[in-house]
Amino acid sequence: MSARLAIIGVGQTPYKRAHRDKSSSDLLWEAAREALDDAGLDITDVDVVIQGVAPDALSGENAVEKSAITGVGIPHMRVNTGGVTGSSAAFAGASYVASGRARAALVVAVERMGQSVTSQAAFNTIFDPILEKDFPLTTITMAALRASMSMRLYGYTPYHWAKIAQRNYRNALKNPLAHLHKEYTIEEIMNSPLLAWPIHKFEACPMSEGACAVVIANEDLAAARNPAWIQGIASTTDSYAMGDRFRREGATLVDLVTLRMSAERAYLDAGVTDPLHEIDVIELYSPFSSAEAMTYPALGLCEASEGPAFVDRQGEDPEMPFFNPSGGPQAGNPVSATALVRIAETALQVRGVAGERQRPDVRRALATGQGGATQFSTVCVLGTQRP
Amino acid sequence: MTDIYIEGVSLSITWADARRNLTDLIFDTVRDAVDDAGQDMAAIDSVVLAAHDLVDGRSLSSMVTAPAAGAYLKDETRYADDSAGAFAAAMTRLEAGHNRRTIVAGWGRASEHDPDGFSHALFDPFFGRPVGLDELAVSGLRAQRWLQQYDDADRTQAIERRARQAAANPRALRDGGMLQSAPYPIQHGELPRWADIAVAVVMSCEPTSVKVAGMGQSSDPYQIGDRDLLAMPALRNAVERALADAGTSVADVGLVELDALTGVDDALSAEAIGLAPHGEGLGYVARAGGFNPSGGSAAGYCPPAMGLTRLVEATLQLRGTAGAIQLPEVRRALVTGSSVVAAQTHTAIVLEAA
Numbered sequence: 001m002s003a004r005l006a007i008i009g010v011g012q013t014p015y016k017r018a019h020r021d022k023s024s025s026d027l028l029w030e031a032a033r034e035a036l037d038d039a040g041l042d043i044t045d046v047d048v049v050i051q052g053v054a055p056d057a058l059s060g061e062n063a064v065e066k067s068a069i070t071g072v073g074i075p076h077m078r079v080n081t082g083g084v085t086g087s088s089a090a091f092a093g094a095s096y097v098a099s100g101r102a103r104a105a106l107v108v109a110v111e112r113m114g115q116s117v118t119s120q121a122a123f124n125t126i127f128d129p130i131l132e133k134d135f136p137l138t139t140i141t142m143a144a145l146r147a148s149m150s151m152r153l154y155g156y157t158p159y160h161w162a163k164i165a166q167r168n169y170r171n172a173l174k175n176p177l178a179h180l181h182k183e184y185t186i187e188e189i190m191n192s193p194l195l196a197w198p199i200h201k202f203e204a205c206p207m208s209e210g211a212c213a214v215v216i217a218n219e220d221l222a223a224a225r226n227p228a229w230i231q232g233i234a235s236t237t238d239s240y241a242m243g244d245r246f247r248r249e250g251a252t253l254v255d256l257v258t259l260r261m262s263a264e265r266a267y268l269d270a271g272v273t274d275p276l277h278e279i280d281v282i283e284l285y286s287p288f289s290s291a292e293a294m295t296y297p298a299l300g301l302c303e304a305s306e307g308p309a310f311v312d313r314q315g316e317d318p319e320m321p322f323f324n325p326s327g328g329p330q331a332g333n334p335v336s337a338t339a340l341v342r343i344a345e346t347a348l349q350v351r352g353v354a355g356e357r358q359r360p361d362v363r364r365a366l367a368t369g370q371g372g373a374t375q376f377s378t379v380c381v382l383g384t385q386r387p
Numbered sequence: 388m389t390d391i392y393i394e395g396v397s398l399s400i401t402w403a404d405a406r407r408n409l410t411d412l413i414f415d416t417v418r419d420a421v422d423d424a425g426q427d428m429a430a431i432d433s434v435v436l437a438a439h440d441l442v443d444g445r446s447l448s449s450m451v452t453a454p455a456a457g458a459y460l461k462d463e464t465r466y467a468d469d470s471a472g473a474f475a476a477a478m479t480r481l482e483a484g485h486n487r488r489t490i491v492a493g494w495g496r497a498s499e500h501d502p503d504g505f506s507h508a509l510f511d512p513f514f515g516r517p518v519g520l521d522e523l524a525v526s527g528l529r530a531q532r533w534l535q536q537y538d539d540a541d542r543t544q545a546i547e548r549r550a551r552q553a554a555a556n557p558r559a560l561r562d563g564g565m566l567q568s569a570p571y572p573i574q575h576g577e578l579p580r581w582a583d584i585a586v587a588v589v590m591s592c593e594p595t596s597v598k599v600a601g602m603g604q605s606s607d608p609y610q611i612g613d614r615d616l617l618a619m620p621a622l623r624n625a626v627e628r629a630l631a632d633a634g635t636s637v638a639d640v641g642l643v644e645l646d647a648l649t650g651v652d653d654a655l656s657a658e659a660i661g662l663a664p665h666g667e668g669l670g671y672v673a674r675a676g677g678f679n680p681s682g683g684s685a686a687g688y689c690p691p692a693m694g695l696t697r698l699v700e701a702t703l704q705l706r707g708t709a710g711a712i713q714l715p716e717v718r719r720a721l722v723t724g725s726s727v728v729a730a731q732t733h734t735a736i737v738l739e740a741a
Contacts, residue, residue, distance in 0.1 A: 003483060025609075048604070053467070055446040062441055062508040063467070066728045067609045072620045075604030076732050077476060080440065080467040082447040088464045092476055098483035100388060101602075126447040237434070237463035240450045261460065372450040376463070 003098035004387055006227030007347040009039025009215035015179040015208040015332035015341075018114025024064035027211040032068075032108045035213035039104070040225060046215065047102035049076045052089035052109030054336040057122040059112035068108075082126070083285065083371025084235070085109060086212065086340025087378035091233050093216045104221055108213035111334030119207055126372070139287075140204065142242070142373055144196035147290035149246075150254045151198065154304055156293060158198055160311045162189040164289035165203045165330055167315065172327025174357040179208040179332035198290070205287035205333035212337040212344050219386075228350035231364070232269035232381040234262040242373050256298040258377035259368065263299050270381040272364070275300045275321075279381075281349045281365040282321045283342040287329045295368060299379075321366075325349065325357045339369030343380050350382045389482045391599040392741065395424025395589035396699040400582050400687035402563030403498035409443065410455035412585040417456045417492050420587035426488065431589070433462040433486040435477040437470035437493035437691045441505050456492045456587070469493075470586065471646070471694020471724025471734040475602045481592055488591040493696075495689030497565060497581035502689075509728045511610075520611065522648060523578075525729035527570035529616040530651040534572060537666035544673035546576035549650050553580075553682025557710040558700070560687040577650030582687035586695045588702075594741060597705045600635070600719070601737035603628025609728060619659035622733045626660040626723065629735035635719060637661050640737070642677045642704050642720040644697035646684075648730070653683055656723075680704070680712040694724015694734060705740045 011034025013019070013027055022030070028051070036043060051065035061067070065078050081088040086109040093105030113119045123139045150156045166186050172178035184192075184202055192202040216230070236258035239245065251257035263275070272278050282299070286292035293311060297304040301321070314320060326345040329338050346365035348354040363385070369378035397419035399412060407415070421428065434457050440448045449465040456463075462485075466473040470493030480486045506521035553559045565581040590599070605624035607614050630636055637660060645660075647653045654668030657678065663671035672678055681700040684693070701720035703709040718740045726732040 056441050057446050061512065062505060063727050066509070066731055067511070069606050069609050069731065070613075072607055073605055073624055075625075075734075076606045077472050077604075078467045079464060080447075081449060081463075081465050092464065092466075092479075095476065095479040095483045095485055098485070099479035100482065101479055122446050125445050126450055128451065235462050235464065237453050237458040237461060239454050239459055258460065372447060375450060375453075 004219040005094055005097050005216055005230045006222035007214050007230065007382065008217045008222050008225045008227050009035040009041065010344045010347050011035030011038060011213040012177050012341065012344060013210045014177050015210035015334050017207065017209065019209050024059065024061065024110055024112055025068040028065065028068040028108050028110050031211035031213035032106055035106065035215050039215040041104060041215060046074065046104045046106040048093065048096045048105045049074055050089045050093045050105060050107045051076060051078045052085040052336055052340060053078060054080055054082055054085045055122050058116045058119055060115050064110065064112060081371055081376050083335060084339045084369035084376040084378050085336045086338060087343060087369035087380060088235065090214060090216065090340055090343050090380065091235055091378065094230060094233060097216050097218050104215055104217040106213060106215055107340065108211060109337035109340045110211040111209055111336040113207050113335065114209040140199060141196045143288045143291055144199045146254050146294065147198050150290060150294060153254065154307050156308050158190055159186065160293060160308055161198065161203045161289045162186045163311055164292050165189050168324050168328045168330040171325050171357065172331030175326045175331065178327045179206050199288055203289040205329045208332045208334045210334040210337060212340045214340065214344050214347060226351045228347035228382040229386050231383045231387045232266035234265035235378045236261040238375045240373065240375055254294050255304065256294050256374055256377065259295060259298040259370065262377045262379040266379040266381050272381065277319060279321045279364050279366050280362045281325060281346060281359050282323050283326060283345045283367045284324060284328055285339050285342050285368050285370045287333055289330065322359050325354065325359055339378060342367035342369065346382050350384055389592055391478055391481050391590055391592060392595040393588060393597040393599065393702050394426065394591050394595050395420045396702050397423060397587045398558050398696060398699045399585045400558055400560045402560060402582055404583065409496050410452060412583065413452055413455040413492065413494055416585035417490060417587045420490065420589050424589035426589060428457055431457060431461065431488050431490055433480060434458040434490045435473050436465040437468065437473035437695065438465055439467050439691050442495045442500050442690065444499060457490050462486065468732060469691045469694040469724040469726040469734065471698060471722060471736060472604065472726060472732065474588065474695055474698060474736060475604055475734045477590060478599060478602055481590065488589065490587060490589055491695060492587040493692040494585040495692045496583040497689040498583050502581055503567060522729045523567055523573065524570050525611060526649045526652050527573050529655060530572050532616055533655055539669055541670040541673045545654060545669045546574060546650055548673050549682060549685050550576060552680055552712065553685035555711045556682050556686045559682055573649055573651060579648055579684035579688035582689055584687055584689045584692040584696060586692050586699055588695060588698065596741055597702050598739045598741040599736065600739040601629040601633025603632060603735045604733065606732040609731065611729065617655060619656060622656055622723065623659050625733040625735040626721065629737050633737035635737065640719050640721045641717045642701055642714060643679065644681060644701045644720065644722045645679055646693045646697050646724045648684060653679060677714060680714055691726065697724060698722045698736060701738050705738055
């Protein structure tokens with residue numbers, strides 16, 4: 001990072017299946033007001049607003065973000081990078097502030113998929129209409145391909161997927177904003193309906209609505225507040241074609257090469273050399289528990305071949321970072337906002353204001369974003385120490 | 388602040404080219420821009436896109452299109468807003484030191500798109516849509532408001548000049564295209580000519596013959612009833628910010644490439660940003676030498692590619708390589724780009740011959 005920036009405000013609506021009593025504008029403003037209040041700023045104090053909205057098709061309104069603009073003058077830009085929309089929007093806000101063109105940027109993302117008759121029908125249009133339309137490729141089977149590949153290559157079992165999911169649900173019990181508040185046993189998870197082998201229903205994310213906002217400020221504004229300093233951010237995009245990635249050397253479908261590249265760049269900026277011991281909290285954008293396992297080696301937390309053992313040690317090894325104190329996407333997945341929620345939750349942890357889900361002594365936290373066919377990856381490192 | 392320059396540009400305006408799919412159009416255009424910059428992909432460290440799912444017909448269009456635009460294993464992001472806005476955002480990345488050389492690309496393929504349906508669904512489902520609002524209708528409302536107050540004696544001349552400029556532009560759409568039905572009081576010759584457009588720019592911190600001198604952005608409220616359709620404060624605001632950023636004034640700009648939906652919007656925008664007195668916008672666009680020599684939306688139109696299209700036209704003028712529409716002695720240009728809903732958000736860029 002060439003400039004010192006920090007997150008000084010966070011606002012979130014509750015996440016749930018549908019906010020039937022609120023318009024998109026209502027949700028955007030609810031999150032934005034809370035973030036601005038948290039930052040001690042007014043909307044007139046921000047110099048740019050970056051809005052994050054992924055597929056319009058889910059909401060039945062085109063460009064819903066524009067409906068929240070009420071006055072004249074503040075620049076508004078919309079980012080849409082699929083699953084990483086929220087983190088891409090945050091990075092855009094960071095660039096405006098780091099460039100000196102803004103003292104503070106409001107970043108706000110909203111998801112309205114509860115308005116959709118069938119979200120999968122909208123999601124399925126992400127795939128190639130010629131080559132893939134007759135192939136039962138969905139966002140779920142896409143994840144199942146990777147899960148089964150991980151089992152074959154590295155020895156994961158259904159137990160590992162269930163153990164990760166169980167921890168996420170348990171953590172969400174302490175997060176009042178989470179969509180799902182229910183604890184499951186490993187057996188209940190493994191016996192839940194099969195969506196696409198080897199993925200069971202309780203290893204997958206729900207469909208959630210809600211909005212999330214953060215205020216990113218320059219050093220002058222941040223220094224007098226309670227900041228989560230941005231120590232490193234990076235974003236990388238891969239090829240779309242999954243077939244090209246099945247056997248790519250060192251960068252197969254389950255190696256998440258773009259997440260690894262983003263982590264390496266963000267670590268370099270943040271001065272992280274031993275992520276396993278230098279990061280206290282990690283919020284992962286992994287909508288399936290099997291997808292979470294693929295992030296561990298990409299983030300440099302273990303070797304790919306040691307992944308199953310890494311999962312086995314979770315909950316027992318106090319040296320490990322704490323994963324998803326919010327519950328992660330399995331406890332709430334407002335797609336357009338989810339990657340921003342990860343950043344917002346890590347900011348709350350670093351600032352020590354995460355409520356019941358606050359972890360002790362958090363000095364550095366990491367948030368990931370994943371989108372497309374694990375094609376887009378972002379990494380954001382926040383910390384208490386000014387870079 | 389870091390100085391930013393334009394290294395390479397490319398613009399393709401076609402209609403229903405059955406030999407090339409959308410990714411082919413994008414790849415060919417980006418490749419041309421990178422070649423024009425004299426670079427190879429190893430020298431590019433990021434890609435900033437302007438594309439809209441509802442124009443491209445997919446729920447995440449950049450999954451397929453980003454790699455075609457050169458984003459393979461690179462830092463990439465996409466704005467679902469006009470491409471001049473994406474250009475402005477790319478400026479901040481360079482100024483922040485996050486990147487050193489960036490591709491900015493935008494596109495829209497109108498031949499596979501339903502502009503009327505897309506536009507109608509931009510409006511509020513309870514209050515806007517039932518009365519038939521779409522973006523062209525808002526242009527009609529703006530024109531009606533203007534006609535209540537001013538005389539349109541120069542209108543025919545303005546329409547004819549716009550057509551002549553588009554016809555002379557070597558990059559304009561030659562065959563095909565689509566025209567919508569003109570809502571009162573918009574006239575047929577003032578309509579945008581929908582086309583398949585792909586446009587790309589390579590920008591960097593290395594000095595070239597065209598420097599990015601200033602940038603400004605602004606926005607208007609969503610509700611049409613809350614807007615001043617004639618004064619267009621967000622457009623004026625964005626332009627004033629860009630000119631101030633460049634340390635210049637509108638009087639010192641030799642070329643304006645302005646993004647507007649219709650010919651009437653061209654004239655009224657010219658009034659809003661101070662190029663012409665109120666009531667004289669049509670006369671201005673009928674006669675002014677440095678206004679939209681490209682022909683504006685008559686040369687080809689499809690969001691969100693338009694702001695960057697205007698910027699490429701201005702770059703070629705500053706380079707002296709605009710072909711048959713080249714103006715003499717252009718040293719400074721003002722470019723604008725606007726986004727949904729009905730030009731609600733605006734970006735203005737000032738370019739200078741370095």
